[in-house]
Amino acid sequence: xxxxxxxxxxxxxxxxxxxxxxxxxxxxIDFCPSCRSKVAAFRAEARILAESIQSVxxxxxxxxxxxxxxxLMRPAAALFIVxxxxxxxxxxxxxxxxxxxxxxxxxxxxxxSLNWIVNSLFYVIENGGSIVTSYAYRAGTMLxxxxxxxxxxxxxxxxxxxxASVLFSSLLMVALTAPVYAIDIRKAExxxxxxxxxGETINDTLIVFAESVDIKGTVNGxxxxxxxxxxxxxxxxxxxxxxxxxxxxxxxxxxxxxxxxQSLRIAGTVQRTLWGFGQTVTLDKTGRTDDAMLFGSxxxxxxxxxxxxxxxxxxxxxxxxxxxxxxxxGRKLAVRAPAHVGRDLSARVHSGExxxxxxxxTIGGKRGIExxxxxxxxxxxxxxxxxxxxxxxxxxxxxxxxxxxxxxARHAPLGSGREALLSGGIGFLAxxxxxxxxxxxxxxxxGLPIAFIAFGLWLxxxxxxxxxxxRHVGEMIAPTGSRTGTALPLxxxxxxxxxxxxxxxxxxxxxxxxxxxxLGALVRLVHRGxxxxxxxxx
Amino acid sequence: xxxxxPTMQGETDLDAIYREHYHRVRNLCAYLLGxxxxxxxxxxxxxxxxxxxxxxxxxxxxxxxWILKISSNYCVDVLRRxxxxxxxxEADDGESPxxxxxxxxxxxxxxxxxxxxxxxxxxxxxxxxxxxxxxxAYYSEMSYDEIAAALRIPRNTVATLLFRGKEQLRKxxxxxxx
Numbered sequence: 001x002x003x004x005x006x007x008x009x010x011x012x013x014x015x016x017x018x019x020x021x022x023x024x025x026x027x028x029i030d031f032c033p034s035c036r037s038k039v040a041a042f043r044a045e046a047r048i049l050a051e052s053i054q055s056v057x058x059x060x061x062x063x064x065x066x067x068x069x070x071x072l073m074r075p076a077a078a079l080f081i082v083x084x085x086x087x088x089x090x091x092x093x094x095x096x097x098x099x100x101x102x103x104x105x106x107x108x109x110x111x112x113s114l115n116w117i118v119n120s121l122f123y124v125i126e127n128g129g130s131i132v133t134s135y136a137y138r139a140g141t142m143l144x145x146x147x148x149x150x151x152x153x154x155x156x157x158x159x160x161x162x163x164a165s166v167l168f169s170s171l172l173m174v175a176l177t178a179p180v181y182a183i184d185i186r187k188a189e190x191x192x193x194x195x196x197x198x199g200e201t202i203n204d205t206l207i208v209f210a211e212s213v214d215i216k217g218t219v220n221g222x223x224x225x226x227x228x229x230x231x232x233x234x235x236x237x238x239x240x241x242x243x244x245x246x247x248x249x250x251x252x253x254x255x256x257x258x259x260x261x262q263s264l265r266i267a268g269t270v271q272r273t274l275w276g277f278g279q280t281v282t283l284d285k286t287g288r289t290d291d292a293m294l295f296g297s298x299x300x301x302x303x304x305x306x307x308x309x310x311x312x313x314x315x316x317x318x319x320x321x322x323x324x325x326x327x328x329x330g331r332k333l334a335v336r337a338p339a340h341v342g343r344d345l346s347a348r349v350h351s352g353e354x355x356x357x358x359x360x361x362t363i364g365g366k367r368g369i370e371x372x373x374x375x376x377x378x379x380x381x382x383x384x385x386x387x388x389x390x391x392x393x394x395x396x397x398x399x400x401x402x403x404x405x406x407x408x409a410r411h412a413p414l415g416s417g418r419e420a421l422l423s424g425g426i427g428f429l430a431x432x433x434x435x436x437x438x439x440x441x442x443x444x445x446x447g448l449p450i451a452f453i454a455f456g457l458w459l460x461x462x463x464x465x466x467x468x469x470x471r472h473v474g475e476m477i478a479p480t481g482s483r484t485g486t487a488l489p490l491x492x493x494x495x496x497x498x499x500x501x502x503x504x505x506x507x508x509x510x511x512x513x514x515x516x517x518x519l520g521a522l523v524r525l526v527h528r529g530x531x532x533x534x535x536x537x538x
Numbered sequence: 539x540x541x542x543x544p545t546m547q548g549e550t551d552l553d554a555i556y557r558e559h560y561h562r563v564r565n566l567c568a569y570l571l572g573x574x575x576x577x578x579x580x581x582x583x584x585x586x587x588x589x590x591x592x593x594x595x596x597x598x599x600x601x602x603x604w605i606l607k608i609s610s611n612y613c614v615d616v617l618r619r620x621x622x623x624x625x626x627x628e629a630d631d632g633e634s635p636x637x638x639x640x641x642x643x644x645x646x647x648x649x650x651x652x653x654x655x656x657x658x659x660x661x662x663x664x665x666x667x668x669x670x671x672x673x674x675a676y677y678s679e680m681s682y683d684e685i686a687a688a689l690r691i692p693r694n695t696v697a698t699l700l701f702r703g704k705e706q707l708r709k710x711x712x713x714x715x716x
Binding site: 050 | 651661677
């Protein structure tokens, strides 16, 4: 008789061979020395396995996933503390200023943070451009389909009433959206620019993704552009929403302009409100708008504003004509001749020398000037610490509730470096794509409520992102146990995260990274089914 | 082994059972669920079940095995709810594996602390589909039939997964030795 193979012998060794086979094979196995020795070896192995597996000790288990970072945590914590002490020490000795050359690096200064935002935005547009744009391109449809898929799943899970209503409303939405979808979406291949030549008229809302966008013709709807360089020489009957490194507008917009970019120059006409967010924001001599809300490191108002100007800026220079009020808050304001402010000027600047009002300049109303000396260091004010304690308490309460309601959220996929990196990547997409998708949905009008919901969820997720990461950090230091409970790791983690994101220089970057990783982890948790009902024993 | 009179001394008995078996149950849950916090939650649930089912316990069987079986079933339920089980066991057809000549032989030798720790480390590195049956077989000491019932897979698949799992374990340990 041929010897049975090892698979059979292993079962025999476990005493688990089915009766029939046992009856046939047992006589052979008991007799054959080779089989007998193999069976003996399997039995010995089983003993070793059982002994080894059973002699496990509690501390061998990972607290969460495969956190192996505690070794890294100690030097990192030391680094935090050292830099915190360094900063505090420097402040105590003398008023510490960031060297002018490094100003752009410091996330604490206005131009620094703007730089970070603009540069990281353009990093995405440049490098992850294809992903992001195609994402945005499909986001509207995708979101609707996602809702439907989710609803189908929920149906399967017997949450019938909610699911049915969501399904119904999504169907309704999709059905309604189709005819309203008067959108012209253009996407340039490779590095090409898109030009709407003079004389061409587009009767839709225009959404463009391209290296450069030139609009010389007429657009009868809104213009939404994601590009490196946006030039509008023609006429836009609706709003202009532009995300671009450089935005130049010499044409007209019948509605408002929302411009986000590194440098913005408006030399044309904006019939309603000009919202400018940029490092340098310029309303040129020939520029006209009804209202202006300008945020930037350097803001220049040389043109004409039909009503009010509100400026939040590092420095703002006004030489133009403002028919009503000028409000300013920032470091430095200069009002030079032939500037004209029809009514009041209210300014809040750092000090007297930072406010220059030319005697030749005319100001029709009152002048309300407040001085707000730059806080020597936020770290030296008691309010800062009180604020942070409130922040900690709020986050703790939220986190406690979150982990109570959704215990699965404790197992955020952050364990290994790779997991954290993956979460970071997904977080980055979620961070960038959600608002873009929301903007696109807003344009479809029917998608408005969904856009608001998406945006709201996005904001909530941003807040929760820190909490999820904090708990993970806390878990590495004080793992949940019978003694520590579940609250302590959360509290420790939050304390560390709040200290970390308040660190000078690196705090802003850390906060950004934590947001990315936490957001990605949340997305993955939701994907995994974090919101499934908890396991309960009947 | 235990005189279980729920009417008379039920509470004290449960206390004693809890004290004696808590660590064992918690460790099993940690093995199966992969993390400490999940294990602690699960252990708590397991003792609730033990409390509810104690009337149905047959004193002729080992209490230890009975409790471990409850724990195993509970953890498998949790895994099933996590959606792990479907992914893991669906693909297996339960066919007998081909023994390969290059496979290292069964583990032999003396069990030292160091060695058993290495076995456990290797076990943790195994894919879930091998790890879970191995833990059920060698920690909970469940039979093939019991494992098959818990995981809702054919008995033959259990045999295959255990066999292949041990094979993988040997390979992992061999890799370390090199």
